[in-house]
Amino acid sequence: MTVNSLGYVIIESTDLGKWRSFGVETIGLMEGPPGPDGSLRLRIDHRPFRIAVLPGKADRFVTAGWEFVDDAALSACVNGLQVAGVAVTKGSAAEAQAREVRSLYRCQDPSGNAVELYAGRHVDYLPFASPRGVTGFVADEQGMGHVVLPAPKLEETRAFYQQHLGFGDSDQMWLAMSPNPSDPKLGIYFMHANNPRHHSLALMGAPVPSGCVHIMLEAYTIDDVGYALERCMAKGAHISSSLGKHSNDFMVSFYVQTPGGFDLEFGYDGLEVDWSTWVPTTSLIPDLWGHRWSPPPAP
Ligand SMILES: [Fe+2]
Missing domain, CATH: 3.10.180.10 (2,3-Dihydroxybiphenyl 1,2-Dioxygenase, domain 1)
Known part of the structure; x- marks a missing residue:
């Protein structure tokens, strides 16, 4: 399961x-x-x-x-x-x-x-060749990356993925969205599948109109990330978050808004974990550095 x-x-x-x-x-x-x-x-x-x-x-x-x-x-x-x-x-x-x-x-x-x-996933063995010179992505047995989904029923949804799909806890965050001391805090559960990627799924305790918070693709090198960021800026894409390094999975990444209304996190160097010895964490900060967020452009 x-x-x-x-x-x-x-x-x-x-x-x-x-x-x-x-x-x-x-x-x-x-x-x-x-x-x-x-x-x-x-x-x-x-x-x-x-x-x-x-x-x-x-x-x-x-x-x-x-x-x-x-x-x-x-x-x-x-x-x-x-x-x-x-x-x-x-x-x-x-x-x-x-x-x-x-x-x-x-x-x-x-x-x-x-x-x-x-x-029974099909594989056609065609080598990846980027039309823009991306050297490649960490994928194959680690899957395509990760997805962060809206989960207004946060605890129930976490239990669903744990009990029925076999996900394990990697980390959790409780982020204050205002300076108010009684802020209820936004909960995010980061969960791993049966592969070394720190999280294949994260659940955020709020609704999102597009149906997704973000998807993440992990390139091989920091230069892949830098060149992708340059292309996004040159094309006028909305950079939702500047370059930064996350706390829990150490991913160095930026976020860009996709035509789907949700973000793509484009990163590299995410943490790979031996789950036999991992003890799930609660991260008190979301980032080590960077990741300055910008509101999406008005429709
Ligand atoms: Fe992410």
Whole structure:
């Protein structure tokens, strides 16, 4: 029942051209052939896609796909969800093909985030080649990166991912959003899957209209980060946060607003953990340095 990694994210867009310009020309991801569902497919490793952008009527995050090691592990998770009364639907063969997987299931977490679970991910072995010279991304068995999801039902949602999908605690933060001493503080749970990445999932205790707080891609080098930041600024993309280094996973990164209305964290040098000896932490500060946030531009 343990998730191995974050396999992919699915995004809906009113304008695939904007995502192609952002993802390929600005960020430097590799565009693959379009999916059978008409999606724009963006690659960072040997998988046919890690980000798929579907044409649609809204600009939003649709779902995250979580990878299991095999069908037995996936079935155990699905059975556990059904016993607990969670509605789970099986994806059709065509839907599984569009996701490039063998077995696909869907459900919702307690905060209403759409969840996809799969086994049998397709691999086409095509080497990653960035059109903008990104040297490469830490992906493959560590998954595509991490995703931070809105979780207004924070404790219930954390329990869902722990009990049913097998996530473990990595760290938590409680951030005061005002100088008021009685500020209720915004909670964030950082959680790991069965791979060394510090967190594949984080849950933030507040609603987010786009359906996602941010997704994170981890490049190989600091120069990849610097050059990507330069391209984002040259293209006039909104830099949501300046360069900085996080406390809990030591990621050096900046944040840029995507055409989906949520942010992309572009980083490098994130912490890799031996979970057999890790003791979950509570970080009292979010950053060691940097990460100055700027409000999004008015619509
Ligand atoms: Fe992040």
